[in-house]
Amino acid sequence: MKAIHRFTVRTVLPESIAALSRLAKNLRWTWHQPTEDLFAELNPHAWDAVHGDPVKLLGSLTREEIQQIAADPELVARIRDLDADLDTYLTEPQWYQRTQGEDAPAAVAYFSAEYGITSALPQYSGGLGILAGDHLKTASDMGVPVVGVGLLYQAGYFKQSLSRDGWQQETYPVLDPDELPLTLLREADGTPARVVLPLPEGRTLSAQIWRADVGRVPLLLLDSNISENDDAARNVTDRLYGGGSDHRLYQELLLGMGGIRALRAHSRITGAPTPEVYHCNEGHAGFLGVERIQELMNPGADAQAMMWEEALTAVRAATVFTTHTPVPAGIDRFERDQIAHVLAAGLAPDVPSERVLELGAETMPGGDPSKFNMAVMGLRLAQRANGVAELHGAVSRSMFHGLWEGFDTEEVPITSVTNGVHVPSWIDPAVWRMAVDPEENDTNPAARWRRIYNVSDAELWATRRALRERLVHDVRERLRASWKRRGAADAELGWTESVLDPDVLTIGFARRVPTYKRLTLMLRNPERLKRILLDPRRPVQLVVAGKSHPADEMGKRMIQDLVRFTDDPQVRHRIVFLPNYDIAMARVLFPGCDVWLNNPLRPLEACGTSGMKAAINGGLNLSVLDGWWDEMYDGQNGWAIPTADNKAGTDERDDIEAAALYELIESHVAPRFYGDGSEDATTAAGPDTAPSRASTVPHQWLAMVRHTLATLGPKVSARRMLTDYVNELYVPACVAGRRVTTDDGALARGTAHWVERVRTAWPQLRIEHVDAHGVRQEPQIGDELTVNAYVDLGELTPEDVTVQVSYGRVSETDHIHERSYATLEDVTELGGGRMTFSGPITIDRSGPFGYTVRVLPRHDELASPAELALVRNAGD
Numbered sequence: 001m002k003a004i005h006r007f008t009v010r011t012v013l014p015e016s017i018a019a020l021s022r023l024a025k026n027l028r029w030t031w032h033q034p035t036e037d038l039f040a041e042l043n044p045h046a047w048d049a050v051h052g053d054p055v056k057l058l059g060s061l062t063r064e065e066i067q068q069i070a071a072d073p074e075l076v077a078r079i080r081d082l083d084a085d086l087d088t089y090l091t092e093p094q095w096y097q098r099t100q101g102e103d104a105p106a107a108v109a110y111f112s113a114e115y116g117i118t119s120a121l122p123q124y125s126g127g128l129g130i131l132a133g134d135h136l137k138t139a140s141d142m143g144v145p146v147v148g149v150g151l152l153y154q155a156g157y158f159k160q161s162l163s164r165d166g167w168q169q170e171t172y173p174v175l176d177p178d179e180l181p182l183t184l185l186r187e188a189d190g191t192p193a194r195v196v197l198p199l200p201e202g203r204t205l206s207a208q209i210w211r212a213d214v215g216r217v218p219l220l221l222l223d224s225n226i227s228e229n230d231d232a233a234r235n236v237t238d239r240l241y242g243g244g245s246d247h248r249l250y251q252e253l254l255l256g257m258g259g260i261r262a263l264r265a266h267s268r269i270t271g272a273p274t275p276e277v278y279h280c281n282e283g284h285a286g287f288l289g290v291e292r293i294q295e296l297m298n299p300g301a302d303a304q305a306m307m308w309e310e311a312l313t314a315v316r317a318a319t320v321f322t323t324h325t326p327v328p329a330g331i332d333r334f335e336r337d338q339i340a341h342v343l344a345a346g347l348a349p350d351v352p353s354e355r356v357l358e359l360g361a362e363t364m365p366g367g368d369p370s371k372f373n374m375a376v377m378g379l380r381l382a383q384r385a386n387g388v389a390e391l392h393g394a395v396s397r398s399m400f401h402g403l404w405e406g407f408d409t410e411e412v413p414i415t416s417v418t419n420g421v422h423v424p425s426w427i428d429p430a431v432w433r434m435a436v437d438p439e440e441n442d443t444n445p446a447a448r449w450r451r452i453y454n455v456s457d458a459e460l461w462a463t464r465r466a467l468r469e470r471l472v473h474d475v476r477e478r479l480r481a482s483w484k485r486r487g488a489a490d491a492e493l494g495w496t497e498s499v500l501d502p503d504v505l506t507i508g509f510a511r512r513v514p515t516y517k518r519l520t521l522m523l524r525n526p527e528r529l530k531r532i533l534l535d536p537r538r539p540v541q542l543v544v545a546g547k548s549h550p551a552d553e554m555g556k557r558m559i560q561d562l563v564r565f566t567d568d569p570q571v572r573h574r575i576v577f578l579p580n581y582d583i584a585m586a587r588v589l590f591p592g593c594d595v596w597l598n599n600p601l602r603p604l605e606a607c608g609t610s611g612m613k614a615a616i617n618g619g620l621n622l623s624v625l626d627g628w629w630d631e632m633y634d635g636q637n638g639w640a641i642p643t644a645d646n647k648a649g650t651d652e653r654d655d656i657e658a659a660a661l662y663e664l665i666e667s668h669v670a671p672r673f674y675g676d677g678s679e680d681a682t683t684a685a686g687p688d689t690a691p692s693r694a695s696t697v698p699h700q701w702l703a704m705v706r707h708t709l710a711t712l713g714p715k716v717s718a719r720r721m722l723t724d725y726v727n728e729l730y731v732p733a734c735v736a737g738r739r740v741t742t743d744d745g746a747l748a749r750g751t752a753h754w755v756e757r758v759r760t761a762w763p764q765l766r767i768e769h770v771d772a773h774g775v776r777q778e779p780q781i782g783d784e785l786t787v788n789a790y791v792d793l794g795e796l797t798p799e800d801v802t803v804q805v806s807y808g809r810v811s812e813t814d815h816i817h818e819r820s821y822a823t824l825e826d827v828t829e830l831g832g833g834r835m836t837f838s839g840p841i842t843i844d845r846s847g848p849f850g851y852t853v854r855v856l857p858r859h860d861e862l863a864s865p866a867e868l869a870l871v872r873n874a875g876d
Contacts, residue, residue, distance in 0.1 A: 013058070013066060013070075014066070014067075014070040016070050017066075017069055017070050017075070017076060017079050019079050019080065019082070019083035020054075020058060020069075020079055021058065022083060022086070023035055023038070023039075023054070023082055023083060024039070024054035024057070024058055024181060025055065025181050025182075025183065026181075026213045026215065027117055027118060027121070027181055027212060027215065028086060028089065028213075028214075028215040029054060030120075030137075031424040032424075034082060035082050035086075036052075038078060038079070038082060039057055040052070042057065042061075042065075042069060042075075043060075043061065043065065046060050046061070051119065051120075051584065052119070052120065052584065053120035054181070055120070055179060055180065055181050056120075056179055059179065089215065089216070090215070090216045093143065094141065094142050094143025095142040095143055095723075096142055096143035096144045096145070096726070100726070100731070103731050103734060104726070104730070104731055105275070105276035105277045105730055105731070105733075106145060106273040106274075106276055107145045107146070107147055107272065107273040107274065107275040107276060107277075108139075108144065108145060108146045108147070108275055108276070108730055109146075109147055109149060109259075109263055109275035109279065109288075110132070110135060110136070110139075110146050110147070110281060111148075111149045111150070111255065111256065111259055111278070111279065111280050111281060111284075111288055112128070112129070112132035112148070112149075112150055112281040112282070112284075112285065113128070113150065113151065113240070113251075113252075113255060113282065113285065114128055114129030114132060114150065114157075114240055115133045115148065115150050115219060116129035116130035116131075116132065116134075116583060117133040117137070117212070117219075118133075118181075118583060119583040119584040120180070121180055121181060121182075122156035122175070122582070123151075123152065123153055123157075123221070123240065124156075124157065124240070124583075125157040125240055125241060125512070125547070126511070126512040127324075127511070127512070127606075127607070127608070127609060127610070128281070128324055130583075131281075131324075131419055131609060132148070132150075132281055133214075133422075133425075134421055134422035134425065134609075134718045135718065135721075136219060137214060137217075137422040137424075137425060137718075138420070138422050138718035138719055138721070140214055140215025140216045140217045141215065141422075141719070142719060142722055142723075143216070144726060144730075145273070146217050147217065147220065147263065147266070147272065147275065148214065148217060148219035148220065149219075149220050149255070149259040149262060149285070150220070150221050150222075151221060151237050151240075151254065151255055152182075152221035152222065152237060153175075153238065153239050153240045154174055154175060154223075154225050154235075154237060154238050154239065155172035155175065155238060155239045156175060156239065156240060157239065157240045157241070158171065158172050158239070158547075158550060159171045159172075159580055160579045160580045160581070161482070161485050161486075161580065162482060162485070162486055162563060162577075162579050163486065164487050165560070165564075166559070166560040166563030166567065167556065167559075167560050168547070168548055168556045168559050168560070168579075170550050172239055177210055177223065180210075181212060181213075182210040182211065182212050182221070183212075184208060184210055184211075185208070185209040185210070185211050185265065185266060186269070187269065188269070192208045192209075193208065193209050193262075193266075193269060194206050194207065194208060194209075194226075194228075195209070195222065195254075195258045195261040195262050197253060197254065197257060197258055198345045198346045198347060199233070199250070199342065199345050200341055200342060200344065200345045203230060203232075203233065204229075204233070205224060205229065205236060205250060205253075205254060205258075206224065206226060206228045206233070207222040207223055207224045207237070207258055207262075208222075208223050209221070209222055209223070209262045210222075210223055211266070218266070220259070220263065220266055222237065222254055222255070222258050222259065222262055223237055224236040224237045224254065225238075235247075236250045236254060237251065237254070245334060245335070245338065248332065248334075249339075249342065250342075251284075252284050252285070252286070252287060252374070253287055253342065253347065255285045255287075256284075256285045256286055256287030256288040256290070257290065257347060257348070259285060259288055259291075260288050260291040260292060260295070261291070263275060276734045276737055276738065277318050277319075277730050277733045277734050278292070278318060278319045279319075279725075279729075279730075280319065280321045280378055280381075280382065281322050282322065282323065282324050282325070282375075282378075283321075283323070283331060283332055283374030283375040283377065286360075286374045286375075286377045286378045286381065289315050289316075289319060289359075289377075289378075289381030290347075290351060290356055290381075291348065292315045293308070293311040293312060293315050293348070293351050294348040294349075294350055294351050296310070296314055296315070296745070297311050297351060298349075304744050304745070305350075306745055306748065306749070307749075307752070308351065308352055308355050309753075309756055310745060310748050310749045310752040311748075312355075312752070313740060313752040313861075314737070314740050315381060316380075316381060316382060316383040317383050317736040317737045317739070317740045317741075317748070317861070318383075318734065318736065318737025319381055319382040319383060319384070319733065320382055320385070320725075320729045320730065320733055321379055321381070321382035321384070321385040322385070322386055322387075322388065322417075323375055323378070323385065323387055324388055324606050325375070325606065326395045326396070326399070326603060326605070326606050327516070327604055328399065331373060331374060331375040332373075332375075333368075333372065333373050334360075334372045334374075335370060335371065335372065336357060336360075336361075336369075336371060337370075338372070339357060339360065340353060340357060343356060343357075357372065359376070359377040359380045359381060360372035360373050360374065360376055360377040361373075362376060363402075363403065364376075364400070364401075364402025365402045366402070367402070376400075376403065379400060379403065379414075383733065383736065383863045384413075384415075384729050384732065384863055385413065385414045385415070386414060386415045386416050386417050386729065387414060387415075387417075387606070388416065388417065388419045388606050388607040389416060389418045389419065389606065389607045389630070389631065390416050390418060390630070390631045391603055391626065391627065391630040391631065392416060392605075392606045392607060392627065393414060393415060393416025394409075394410075394603075395603050396412075396416075397409050397410060397414050398412075400412060403869060404866050404869045405869070406869075406871040406872075406876075407866050407869075407871055411865075413863070413864035413866050415728070417721060417724045417725055417728065418607065418628055418631065418721065418724075419607040419609050419612075419628065419721055420609075420612065420715075420716050420717050420718035420719070420720050420721030421609050421612045421616065421716055421717065421718055422718045423436070423713070423717050423718070426587070426590060426613040427591075427616045427617055428467060428590075428591035428617055430463050430466065430591075431463065431467075431591060431617050431709075434451070434452060434455050434459070434460065434463060435449060435451055435452040435616075435710075435713065436449060436451060437449075437450070445713075445714035445717060445719060445720065446710075446714045448714065449709060449710050449711075449714055452706050452709045453706060453710065457702045458697060460618070460702050460706065461698075461702060464594070464618055464705070465503070467591040467592045467617070468502050468503075468506055468594065469502035470588060470591075470592060471500075471506065471543070471588055471589060471591070471592025471593070472499075472500040472501070472502045472592070474585075474588045474592075475499060475500055475543060475576055475578065476497060476499050476500070478578050479496050479576050479578065480493050480496040482578065482579050483496065495569075495573070498573060499572065499573050499576060500543075500573065500574070500576070501539075501573075504539050504540065504541045504574075505539070505540050505541070505594055505595070505669070505670055505673045505674070506540075506541050506542075506543065506593050507540060507542050507543070507593060507595045507596075507597050507622070508542075508543050508589055508590070508592075508593030508595070508596050508619070509522070509542065509543075509544045509546075509596075509597040509598075510543075510545040510546055510581050510585075510586065510589060510610060511546050511581075511598075511608075511610055512546060512548070513546040513547060513548040513555040513556075513558055513559055514548075514549070515552075515554050515555060515558065516601045516604040517546075518599050518600060518601065518654070519546060519555075519559065519562060520558045520561050521654060521658050521661065522542070522597075522599075522658070522661065523562065523565055524655060524658030524659075525658060525659070525662065526565065528662050529565075529662070530570065530571055532662060532665055532670075533571050533574040533575060534570075535670070537674070538670040538671065538674045539574065540665060540670060541574045541575065542575040542576070543575075543578065543589060543592075543593065544562060544566070544575070544577045544578070545578040545579070545581035545585060545589070546559070546581055547580075547581055559577070586610075586613070590613045590614050590619065591617040591618075591619075594620065594673060595619060595620050595638075595669060596614035596615075596619050596620070596622065597622050597623070598610070598611050598621065598622070598623035598624060598629070599623070599624050599641055599661060600624055600626050601624075602624050602625065602626040602643045603626050603630075604626070605626040605627035607627045607628050608623075608627035608628060608629065609628070609716075611623055611627075611629060612628060612712070612716035615637070615709075615712045615713075616709070616712070616713055616717075618705045618708065618709055620637065620638040620669075620704055620705065620708060621633070621637065621638035621639070622641065622661075622664060623638065623639075623640065623641060624640070624641045624643055624657070625641075625643065628716070632712060632715055632716070634711070636704055636707045636708075637704065637707060637708040637712055638704070639664050639668060639669060641657060641664065642656075642657070642660045643657060644656040644657055672700055672701050672704070673698055673701050675696055675698045675701075732863070736861065736863065739861070754800075754859055755859075755868065757795075758796065758800055758868070758870065759868070759870070760795075761794050761795040761796050762796075762857075762870050762872070764795065765792065765796060765801075765855060765872050766791070766794075766872070767789060767853060767854075767855060767872055767873070767874045767875075767876070768790045768834070769790040770787065770788065770790070770852070770874050771787075771788050772785045772786060772787045772788070772851070773785065773786045773788070774786055779843055780843070781843055781844065781845065781846055782843065783843045784840050784841070784842050784843075785841050785842075785843070785851075786838060786839070787822075787824060787838065787839060787841060787851065787853065788824075788837070788838045789803050789805070789824055789836070789837045789838075789853040789874070790830070790834065790835075790836055791834070791835050791855060792832075792833055792834050793833045793834070793835055795833070796833075798827045798835055798837075799858070800858060800859075801855050801857060801858050802855070802857075802858040802865065803823065803824045803853065803854075803855050803856075804821050804822065804853065804855075804856065805824055805841055805852070805853050806820070806821055806851060806852050806853070806854065807819070807822070807850065807851035807852075808820055808845070808849070808850070809845055809847055809848060809850075810849065810850035811848075814850060816851075816852065818845070822839055822840070824837035824839035824853070825837075825839050826838040826839055852874050852875070853874045854873045854874065855871070855872040856870070857870050
């Protein structure tokens with residue numbers, strides 16, 4: 001029988017234990033083990049039933065159970081102590097307060113379409129969301145004053161199950177915000193705060209604002225499921241990455257423009273500082289820049305309105321854009337006419353619509369003039385941009401090079417900050433106790449991880465086995481539940497009790513399932529894989545998980561192919577596929593795996609932080625040199641899967657790389673795990689029998705584990721990542737943003753007028769002639785040349801430009817490699833706007849040598865010489 005009305009009854013706690021509600025609502029419990037342990041011990045059976053969700057746990061307690069807790073003096077004291085500890089955590093100075101000076105921003109707004117913080121708040125699909133969640137958690141731990149902005153999806157992403165024949169099935173259970181760790185933002189009179197966006201045809205899109213407390217970081221989530229909206233508007237926040245093109249556009253307008261309005265409401269209501277830096281995590285939130293331009297063009301009575309170029313200059317100075325995709329197909333693109341249509345509704349009435357359309361125009365070679373590209377807009381609205389690994393930075397510079405024609409690829413102004421993971425969220429407590437010294441000062445992160453060198457091989461091996469054994473039991477429970485959902489009867493499932501073995505080498509593979517991640521590369525030679533799994537002396541077992549986007553038929557087919565292989569009775573005790581991969585599963589999977597497998601098409605993995613989570617638990621990586629592994633693999637922390645020559649066809653490439661993967665497992669990974677013959681790896685029965693795996697301690701394997709923890713621990717930590725963001729991007733953006741907006745934006749106005757003048761005059765600028773003096777008939781290393789560039793500046797002045805000579809070794813095609821640059825600083829006026837720029841260079845290498853000259857714009861407010869995408873090269 002179904003209820004015709006539904007509402008949530010609030011649990012009222014006695015004053016002595018009222019702090020339980022606060023401890024449940026602040027998501028610090030997701031990485032603070034003592035608080036999580038408290039909730040788990042209040043009622044272990046109920047804790048399991050609510051899947052580790054403190055808010056639901058408190059809602060499930062009976063009046064009698066609440067009274068029992070309140071009557072237990074030890075529990076009451078423990079709750080009081082944890083509440084006091086939370087107070088201390090929220091208020092005491094952290095890294096940011098201890099190390100940053102006046103240039104540091106008072107607040108940083110961080111926008112993301114998804115956040116993976118806990119399975120109790122399912123607002124994520126994969127790596128982008130998990131990274132965003134780790135960003136907020138680490139900001140909280142370090143005291144970085146971040147405020148997150150996102151959307152609250154009524155059904156999250158989706159829950160995944162399998163049909164009897166292994167096909168992915170999706171369900172979308174609707175979430176009740178009142179049962180989530182959220183608080184509704186309210187005005188002083190108690191009414192819910194609202195943001196409202198005008199839509200075409202006279203419609204509006206309104207949203208209320210929920211706040212999640214991620215430690216000391218507030219996360220604002222906009223929710224359109226309110227009565228003021230029509231049905232279509234209510235469903236804008238129905239599900240993550242759902243719906244068609246119009247639906248996605250409305251989501252991104254609400255996230256970007258509505259998100260800025262939510263920030264303003266939050267600051268007004270709570271007194272929180274106004275952000276000084278805006279970080280756009282991928283292009284989904286790109287419209288935040290348009291909203292901020294609108295604010296500056298119509299600021300109200302207390303400030304002078306800016307013109308478009310002035311407002312754009314001010315907004316760009318304080319904006320950071322992070323791109324996560326290494327392929328153009330991963331970028332959101334809308335029809336240009338779609339954007340024009342929604343802008344005509346008055347979303348930003350003072351902003352010229354044609355200028356907004358220019359922001360997203362694909363002006364690079366091969367671009368589609370009918371499309372509006374969200375990543376291109378993100379780059380144009382941010383003075384500072386980055387990829388998420390060193391290799392990904394290089395890939396991004398290549399992918400967007402067309403926006404900076406005339407510059408070499410490496411000069412494209414996209415830097416990189418390699419992602420990291422929030423260690424307290426992902427490291428198992430047993431590994432934490434062994435590997436991390438909490439007494440070490442966080443200014444020396446490497447020292448914190450050296451504790452592992454004091455742990456004996458026997459203790460380390462025993463801990464790793466215990467984690468593997470826990471994974472085995474978890475897999476058996478999940479596999480049995482999955483098969484029952486697939487329609488199997490209990491009588492058919494006795495075999496699940498013996499799936500996996502806690503003494504067998506365990507390889508994990510879990511991630512989203514787009515085709516480039518190649519979930520089924522391991523199936524390239526099924527018979528060889530079977531031999532590896534069933535090897536009598538050195539068996540291997542595989543735990544695989546992952547979701548495919550509901551619209552990705554190829555990804556679903558890959559899952560089905562793998563599931564059908566895992567269903568084979570011959571191997572199903574050695575390889576499993578677990579549906580509905582989420583944070584809760586990951587927290588058991590990462591610590592329990594000995595090896596983490598990653599075999600994407602290089603270089604299509606932006607970063608790949610799952611391998612980082614395995615590493616901080618003592619797992620060794622077996623991966624293609626892509627993403628973070630490309631820069632952090634050192635030969636002792638795992639294995640690199642060789643990649644095929646770029647000229648290889650698809651099938652040939654996959655055959656080559658799969659064969660390399662099999663060879664690595666057979667000849668290197670498994671022998672090292674079981675002992676390679678020099679380490680007591682055989683039994684008294686002889687070398688051809690299986691070793692006693694439970695008693696064998698593989699010392700060389702453990703040396704790699706110890707080295708991985710000690711060296712990768714500090715490198716893959718999100719504390720390192722946040723330190724990089726603060727020092728390299730947030731502080732410079734804050735300094736630039738303050739500078740251009742002081743004195744009622746005087747510098748922004750001056751810079752904008754300079755930019756407009758330079759852009760107008762640039763087409764007339766010419767390099768007429770270049771020569772050099774001092775070149776001997778047989779030049780030698782150490783010789784000095786004087787280079788002269790004769791330049792017609794037209795309407796520009798020498799102060800507007802930098803004239804550089806680029807020199808170095810040249811190829812057979814006269815391309816300059818190993819370049820050096822020198823500025824030609826001596827200026828002679830020739831009249832009529834013509835100038836000679838001169839300066840010396842020194843021949844510093846042998847072999848073919850060459851030079852050329854170029855002219856760049858010069859201004860103190862440019863973050864990069866390439867920022868304006870203006871350059872005049874000799875010979876143009």
